[in-house]
Amino acid sequence: MLPLLTSRFGPIWPSLLALGCGGLTVLGFAPFSLFPVVVIALAGFYQSLIGATPRAGFWRGWLFGVGLLGFGVFWIRISLNEFGNMDAWVAHLLTAIFIGAMALYYGVVGWLIRRLDQGTAWVGPLLLLPGGYVLLEWLRGWLFTGFPWLNLGYTQISGPLAGYAPLIGVHGLSLLVALSGGLLWGLVRWSGRARLATGIGLAAIWLGGALLERIEWTEPSGPAFKASVLQANIPQEVKWTPDAGVMIAETYLTLTREHLDSDLIVWPETALPDFLHQIRAPLIDPLAELAREEGTEIVLGIPVMDLESGRYYNGLLGIGTQEDFYAKRHLVPFGEFLPFKDWLGPLVRLFEVPMSDFSRGDSERPLLAVGRHQAGVSICYEDTFAAEVVEALPEAAYLINVSNDAWFGDSLAPHQHLEIARMRALENGRFMIRATNTGISAIVDHRGRVIATLPSFVSGGIAAEVQPRQGATPFTLVGNWLAIGLALALVAAASLFRLIGSGMAKGRAP
Template sequence: MVFAHAPVAIAPLALISLGGLFWLWQKAETPFQSMQIGLGFGLGYFGTGVSWLISSIYLYAEMNLVLSVLAVLCFILFLTLYFILAGWLVARLKTAQRQGFNWVVVMPAVWVFAEWVRATLFGGFPFLMTGNTHLMTWLDGYAPVFGVLGVSWAVAITAGILLWLVQSRAWVGASLVLAVLWLTGASLKNVEWVTPKEKPVEVALLQGNVPQDDKWLSKEFLPTLKRYVGLTKQNLDADIVVWPETAVPAYYDVVERGALRSFIRDAQLLNTDILLGVITRDDSHRDYYNAIVNAHNPEQQYQKKHLVPFSEFFPFSSVLQPLSELFNIPFSEFTPGADDQAPMTLGGHPVGLSVCYEMAFGEELIDSARQADFLITVSNDAWFAHTLEPAQQVQDVQMRALELGREIARSTNTGYTIIVGTNGQLKAEIPPYETGVLRGEVQPYEGETPFVQWRQWPILILLLGVMLLLVWLKLQARPSRKTTAED
């Protein structure tokens, strides 16, 4: 299943994997067996899919190897709980006599329910969403209407239909349902939900390629700043220049008065907006923010709202604070930014901003997209260099562009630095793990996709209706006590 996602991205593997899972769930005779199947599938899926966590925790955070492995294993087991839950629900809702119904209705609905819970509960972890496997297919036409969960559901139903075709002789019915599902997606894919607005904006997205091992070393402080300042000066003819997440390896108030003083002063005299990825803090030095500051107008700042647990903040920090010493990461305790941050005005347009992890949460970006003509996101994937994670994040950006109906420009330290169109396709990119600048145009848009208008409510109401129907059918299938007594 993991290899259906980027960077391998063989979409049919998702159908084969889900088909195999559904077949095993149908064969399971007890709820415990179904839960065991969910456990095994989850361990394989997340054990491979989020293996990149070791890169950040052990290699770069320099946490003890044994503790690193234990921490990652615990997290994988936690994620697997959602598949165990799915296995239990399937066992409770399926019927022994109607295999096709189970494969096409019951199991896809349960699968999507489990994905929604995983993406929502305890702050959510919406990585490796099934819908991402079918980007650039007809099924991604559902994204602007129902979001990634709608695409996930379509993929799961497709897997169920194909299994039904293989296991039964209901070729006509199954083929008809499959055709309707895919042709509807194709039709939606051709709908122009949003319209271009004014002329494109020229952006310069910097990719400094600073190794994570070197980033916070004092001897690398000035060379890092010189690298980014040099790249910026070469691209001042752009409307917007973007530095990656935490490209400045120091507090903003420190560099504003010191190493970048003249640069920031000069930037305010230019016609170019220059976005700096930097750490900011309040006057008391108690609250720290993973932020984006516009050097051209330093009053314009964005502070990251959705923080990464056990990296940017510690849940139950009063209890777990002693463990923070195990993470040799500068600024390991951030404060989330306010929820109601307005877009910045950049290049003459309102622009929605986000930092790294936030790009995985489509619904949380809706308010920003509504007010913005396009989106800019920054990230530092050097934590996960040469792993699966950077390519997985590219798929998240592509899905957000489809859902929100806005083009997205993404600047990263090591890659992938990209510009994504409203159709989810990559408009421009530069090779990862190289120092460079992506010059390109971002087209402003106006209008709203159905997903932006209605959020996840349509898919959740539909999902709730199907789940309630399945419960009702299961209850109806039970013999009444009176009938049992007469027998």
């Protein structure tokens, strides 16, 4: 086995270094949040590529991805095994296949660096590492419906680089992290003026982020209001059983009555497991009347069926002074819809997930009318797509995300998902109200700071003052395109230097 590993990936120690640096990167994400570690890990990853052929660079990049995703998202097997009714070995095998496939993106990063880094010492760490990494991270976020999890920028939500988020978003932060890793590598490897310039550049990037944190990109819009988030902590194995509906409704009604002094009460994703038309008369209409009498708004997650077509949607319903509805637009493959059903055939039947054939909502923008405000809304996985969340701005006065992270048990996933929600709040300069079934529920301010939270596997509610805001951050106006444009420019510059270098070499040839 060892000779095979050595022959394919090159010398064993650089390969192990790449794998270890991928695993080390996970410590930068929640719940660990050791954000400086990521810079060290990226510097180590670049060191593992030194002297490699493009082929070996690909495999070392792939190993980095295996380390990152293998430790970072192995919780996927929980939803497949414990809640998808798969045998443990099948769930582990499919999770491993998924991780191996997603790690290919990082393999391309390693190949790209070694393919274009031919000569000039600073091209690889300062141009190709940040540019290539971000381009492939962005590609991973949308190709084949996308998997935008564990983007490097999320590790910086509590660090100095967070000040750049309202300007360049999470991909921009990823670029700065990777650039910092390249600069750190240069600081260690270079000497003289090059080392001095590298140290100054590294300090300038991080000091600049700290200074930018002081800027208020958006401004208050009207008076603050009291918002409550409910978390009933209904076990996933209980939620979809036929006899659970009444118990779940009673639990949420009890929690709601305890928070009727709030202006807004938010329930989590599919808080009620029955279709809207089945419970409208006995539950939803009386609840709406109660909300009007108490002067509050209620937003709740509920599945909705179109009785004419038979299609059903993962929805968010607002009741109180008015009723409005949003249907989830970005569905989770194999969790909410089954792609390639005609091609996969019997394999699809392995996924015994309740209500796993939702239809995609057709709302033009993710907005929900809630009382006198428009709220930018996302359901579960949708908040990982920054470009879709920003479509609600600048009209949205605040953001709402409802989720059911119970699918992933007691793992890293709920912590990572809250980290993502915090980034959406910071990027757009808006408060985020986040309600989940089993945790972690939270209310986040416009700077991405958690001001109220309810930990996992606790039943109850939290309340905090939410300040509606208006205006737009630079990221709201430009989206991901500034960061992606910068990444493209870095890779293009590296390609140009390589062409110039090749031309000069040919010119010197006899």
